[in-house]
């Protein structure tokens with residue numbers, strides 16, 4: 267966890283399974299979300315992320331296990347509390363706003379009691395910074411504005427838990443990054459407890475206190491962003507976060523990230539790992555350089571900052587661990 271100490275568990279998913287017909291899509295899933303924190307469920311398409319969120323929201327029956335929200339058991343083998351009584355706010359993938367209602371009325375939609383409704387709506391509009399477009403309908407908003415309305419609508423009733431389903435996937439790259447940090451800031455400012463499901467490792471690492479890696483309907487690893495990135499439970503988890511290199515130094519195999527190795531001048535007789543530059547891809551602030559090792563092994567992926575010179579294709583280079591390099 268980050269600096270904050272989380273004590274109360276706001277969401278507990280214990281031994282939960284879900285099946286569609288005779289096909290099990292969630293198998294004995296366990297996760298706890300501490301109050302006031304953000305947990306990301308990360309996994310590739312089809313691993314069961316949306317199903318998990320739907321089960322938590324009460325939209326999907328479970329076949330085994332228990333779901334507890336704010337101390338109340340909402341799903342187990344005997345009971346399934348209706349979605350509207352679960353105290354969960356959902357931000358679906360496409361925002362799912364009501365097209366015929368203004369921003370203001372969309373945000374106020376889930377507020378049952380009239381008392382204080384207007385004040386609450388204005389508070390939410392201010393929180394997400396949509397004052398200037400509050401009387402527009404969703405069709406007249408940008409994608410980023412629509413997602414902020416969806417977030418405000420989910421937050422308005424002050425639910426125990428906010429569930430976000432790939433909330434940035436429909437947005438272009440620049441807006442995605444901007445909105446991601448903005449939503450992270452809003453959730454923290456608000457003290458919300460959130461479960462974010464995503465296939466995007468950057469999103470999970472950037473936003474979450476805790477990352478739960480879901481593969482084929484099973485939790486493969488749970489940890490802080492640093493833990494799952496630096497010490498993946500196995501290769502499949504490691505590969506979710508991008509290139510993994512296996513580099514042999516003095517007969518020992520090191521499994522390292524691209525930024526943990528670097529290119530060096532070939533120094534004969536030193537037992538370096540040698541290879542030739544097989545491909546170079548420009549990635550904006552850095553180049554990804556792929557080195558085909560001499561002898562066996564897959565190409566090594568090395569990060570070279572854009573300000574540094576990139577060797578030409580075919581150049582013979584040495585690859586060494588950045589940590590031991592001098």
Ligand SMILES: Nc1ncnc2c1ncn2[C@@H]1O[C@H](COP(=O)(O)OP(=O)(O)OP(=O)(O)O)[C@@H](O)[C@H]1O
Nearest residue numbers: 286287291309310311312313314315316317318465
């Ligand atoms: N209503 C349904 N009936 C039958 N199978 C379903 C149903 N909904 C989802 N599935 C299947 O269950 C599996 C998990 O789907 P789910 O949508 O939860 O995955 P996901 O990780 O959210 O994927 P994506 O990121 O593509 O949305 C998939 O194989 C999917 O095809």
